[in-house]
Amino acid sequence: MRIIAAVLLCLLLAQVSAATSAPVSASSGSEDAGVLVLGRVSDDPKAHYDQLKPLLEYVVPRMAEVGIHSGRILMAKDLQQMGSYLRRGRVDWINETAGNAAVLEQRGVAHPLLLAERDGVLRYHSVIFVRRDSPIQSLRDLVGHSVAFQNPYSTSAYYLPAITLLEQGLTLEPLLSPMDKPAPDRVGYVFARTELNIATWVHKGLMDAGVLSHLDWRNPARLPPAFVQDFRIIGRSVDVPRALILTRAGLDPAVRARLRQVLLQSAEDPDAQEALQRFLDTRRMVPITDEDRRALQWLGRGVRRVRQEVE
Known part of the structure; x- marks a missing residue:
């Protein structure tokens, strides 16, 4: 019943958002190359939609030079479904924990783009x-x-x-x-x-x-x-990264590069502050260091071992 309710809520959000001036939808894919789709694994689509929408609306107008003209939001019920969305090109970028990022990267469907400072912290243990x-x-x-x-x-x-x-x-x-x-x-x-x-x-x-x-x-x-x-x-x-921004494998390199630039610069833009705050209390996004990459590789190997030996 909980999953059915979440699906119905996503469909309702799609209808509501289609009627607004901002081209943000809760359930459409990215068949149109000019649409940038932000994804989220969610058990509360309405609450998470409200968190994601302001940042997407901030980003999209700054992506025009690479052909982006609108944005959408697509919710997944779990990581497996999100992996499918990324593989099929229905989601372009997501925010995830380091463990889930390692799983998605192992599956070859997404690649880390930036670290996200959440709750004032970049790394934790x-x-x-x-x-x-x-x-x-x-x-x-x-x-x-x-x-x-x-x-x-x-x-x-x-x-x-x-x-x-x-x-x-x-x-x-x-x-x-x-x-x-x-x-x-x-x-x-x-x-x-x-x-x-x-x-x-x-x-x-x-x-x-x-x-x-x-x-x-x-x-x-x-x-x-x-x-x-x-x-x-x-x-x-x-210590591992607290949270990461990832983009799907196969995303246009020009779109990926511009998205990275926009997100990096957002911390210095007063117009982005409220959107960042609502985006899971994100303060800023920063480049991934070599140390972070080593930590993610270690985590990826460890997650694979957990899946093989524990689950």
């Missing part, structure tokens, strides 16, 4: 924590115990910690619930869905360990201060 009174002192001590991840597409609360544990020589296995127990020689895991659930399950002793990004660790809205004093960090991952 994961922390793995236990209760302060836990006998677990290191990552290797997690053997025979359980860890709470967030969801199968979370970079900081799944891919990064899972890769880190695999690199420690540990073997992961899924558990049926927080009440389930792993084999003595493995680390069991469940998906808790939210940061608060992760923290609560560890605090109540339902799970032996949990993972969060270092940003969520410092955010009282995600990790209650009353919990922090009862937790202890036993490990962390490497």
Whole structure:
């Protein structure tokens, strides 16, 4: 029912946007070479449409010199569908986490364009924590115990910690619930869905360990201060980009180059500030460094390993 509702909402948004002066649609593809399509994986199309539309309307008029005359928005229900849209040329550019960016690049459907500074941060890492009174002192001590991840597409609360544990020589296995127990020689895991659930399950002793990004660790809205004093960090991952702008494989090089230029310059343009702020609280977009590329390559290899050995 949730997916059906999302599809109906996308169709409604397409009708509404077609009646406005701005040529932005929520459900059309990019069959027209003069249309720039911004994509988003979404479980809340209406809210995300409102976040994306201002930036698209800022970008499109500045793309006229490369033949762009209008823009559209296309929502996907999951990463698999977005990969299909990119492969078929129905979406031209997207904003994604580093983990999902690595998946899309591995599939050969998208390439990183820029880093996006989200919530004032360009790069972040994961922390793995236990209760302060836990006998677990290191990552290797997690053997025979359980860890709470967030969801199968979370970079900081799944891919990064899972890769880190695999690199420690540990073997992961899924558990049926927080009440389930792993084999003595493995680390069991469940998906808790939210940061608060992760923290609560560890605090109540339902799970032996949990993972969060270092940003969520410092955010009282995600990790209650009353919990922090009862937790202890036993490990962390490497740093990776917080978010990236990607373009589809096969996008006209002139369009890609101009889009990169427009987005890079947007941080210095007062007319872009509100659009950037609404675009997932983005402050600016910056070039990808060699260090970032190495981190993304490491992440890509790790994601592939997680898919082969864990899922």
